[in-house]
Amino acid sequence: MADASELVAVIEFLRGSLPFNELSDAELQQAVSSMQVSYHPHGESFSVDSKPSGLRILRSGAADIRDADNKLLDRLGEGESFNIAGLNAGDGKVVALVIEDALIYRLPDVAYQTLRGSNRAFDRYFSGQRSRRLRRAARYQPEPNAMLAAVSSVMTRDILTVSPDASVCQAATLMAERRVSSAFVVADDELLGILTDRDLRTRVLAKGLDGAVLVRAVMTPAPETISSEDSLFATTLMMTQRRFHHLPVMEDGRLVGVVTTSDLIVAKKNDPVYLVNHIARQDSVEGIQALVESMGTLMVEWVVGGMRAPQVSQILTAISDAVAVRLIQLAEADLGPAPGPWAWLSFGSQARGEQLLGADQDNGIVIADSVADEQLDWYRQLAEKVCDGLALCGYKYCPGNIMASNAEWRSPLAAWQDTVQSWARMPTEDAVMRVSIFFDIRALYGDRRLAKSLQSVMLQEASSNSIFLAALAANVLDNKPPLGIFRRFVVDRDGEHRDSLDIKKRGVLPVTEIARLHALANKLPEVNTSSRLQSLIGAGHMAIVDSRNLTDALHFIQGLRMDHQCAQIQRGDAVDNYISPRALPRLAKEQLRDAFTIIDEAQASIRQNYRAGMA
Known part of the structure; x- marks a missing residue:
C-alpha cells in the first residue's frame, strides 16, 4: 500500500474500527504502511497453519469463527478483525471461514505484536477477544426449540x-x-x-x-x-x-x-401454547392481565431459545387473539346472547399475524343486516367492555380511534360495504390511509362469513378500480426507505430519537404496503405479508426472486426490531421501534442497507406498473 491516496482511505476506514480507534495518528500510519490487501472467495478458510500470519481485518465480506466441532463462535463483518494464532491458544483447532467473498487487510505479525506491546488499549482488546468469542457463542448456537420440530x-x-x-x-x-x-x-x-x-x-x-x-x-x-x-x-x-x-x-x-x-404435551409452563390455553380459562380481566404482564420476559426467552421473528410475531398475535376472544366471551356472559349474527374484526398487524410488543388496538365489529336498530346497543356495550379490557391488558387504545367502541367501526354489513365502495370510488387521502388498516382484515370471533363477505367486496372494489390502486400506490411510494446518497442512513436529526430511525415505519410498513397493493390488485385473499408474497408467485404476478427478496428483507428487519425490543426489556426500558444504525455491527448495517435497497427497487417497480393510473 504505497499509494498516498490509498493509505488515506485505509486510515479513515480503520479509524472507525475497533481497536484501531485507540491508536495515535503516528501508530495508525505506521501500521497501515506495512499492511497488505488480498481477495478471498467464499469457502476459503484460515487456520493456525495459514501463511503468512498476522492480524486480518475485513474490509468487505464476512467470516465465521468456528471451533473443532464446527460450532459457530462468532460472525465477523466489515471492520472486524481476527488473529488465528491468538484465537488458537491451547488447542489449535479454531478456524476462520469466509462466508461472503472478502477483501482483507493483513497486518504482518511483527507489526501486529509491536502495536500490542506499545499500546495497552490495543493489546487489551485482543487479550480478551477469545474469551469474548466463547461467551458469545451461545447467541449463535441457541438451544433448539422443540416446538419448531415438524x-x-x-x-x-x-x-x-x-x-x-x-x-x-x-x-x-x-x-x-x-x-x-x-x-x-x-x-x-x-x-x-x-x-x-x-x-x-x-x-x-x-x-x-x-x-x-x-x-x-x-x-x-x-x-x-x-x-x-x-x-x-x-x-x-x-x-x-x-x-x-x-x-x-x-x-x-x-x-x-x-x-x-x-x-x-409439553413440559414448559411458559410455553406459548399453554399461555394461550391459560388465558382461555380466566374468568376475569384481572386474571388475564396477570398472565400477560410477563409477555416481555417471555419474548426474550423465546428469542434466546432460537425462535425467529416470524414465529415470535405469530406467538404474540396468538396471545393477543386469545386475550380478545376471552374478553369477548366474558362480555357475552354479562350481556347475554347477541341479538343476531356478528363478528369481531381485527385489522392491521394483528390481522396479518405480525405483531410484536407495543401494539395498539385496531378492531371493529360487523353485524348482520337482519339485526334491528333498537338491538344495536348490545354491540356497543360489548365493544366498550372488550376495548377497555384490552387496554388494561396492555393493548393501548388506538390513537386514531379505530376501535369497535367507536360507532363508526361498529356497523351492519351493508354499511361496511357502502363505506368500502365509497373509499374505492373517491380515493381521498384519508380513505387511502384507512385502507392501510382495514384491507388487512381477519375475523377473530363470531360469524366468519360476515367478514368474508366484507373482504370479498374489498377485493372486488380494489382490483377493478385503477384510480384507487394508483392512489394506493402513491401512498406506498410516500413511505421511502431511509437511505440517502451513497446509501447512507437517513435518521432523525433532533428530538427524543436523535440519530435513530423508526424501523417499523421505515422498514416493516413499506414491505407490508407493497405486498398489500399487489394482493389487492390481483384479488388475492391472503392477509399475512409473507403469504401474500408467496401467493403472488403462484398466481404469476411476481417473480420468485423479487418475492423472496422482499420476504428476506421483511424477516431481517423484523429480526432487528425484535432484538432491539429484547435489549430494551433486559435493560428495563419501555419498548419502541427506534434503532440507531450506528449501534449496529458493520455486517448488520450492510444487511440493513441491502434490505432497504430491495424495498426501494420494489417501489420503483410500483411506480412503473401503476404510472398510468397515477396520471
Missing part, C-alpha cells in the same frame, strides 16, 4: 380409515378393536370426514340413533388438516384455539397420519 415427528401414522357407507356400528367395532379414538372417512384416497368417540356420544347415542346409521350421516365433514411439515407450534396452536382433539396430517394431498392432544 409435526411428522410425533404424529401417529397407523390410522384407521372407514368408508362413508359403513355403518356406525361397524366403525365403532373397528375403533374398539384398534383401540383408537378416531376413524377417518376416506373414499378414492380423498379425506371426506372424521368420526371420533365424541361424535359417537353426541351425534349417535345422545340422539337415540341405532348402529345402522351410516358414517357419512354423523361424521364431521371436510375436517381441517395440517401439513406434515408444519411445526408442532403451529399444530398445537391450531388445536388449542379450535379445541380440536384430533387433527389429520396431510402430505402431497394424501392423509398420512393423525396428531392428538396427547401427542402434544
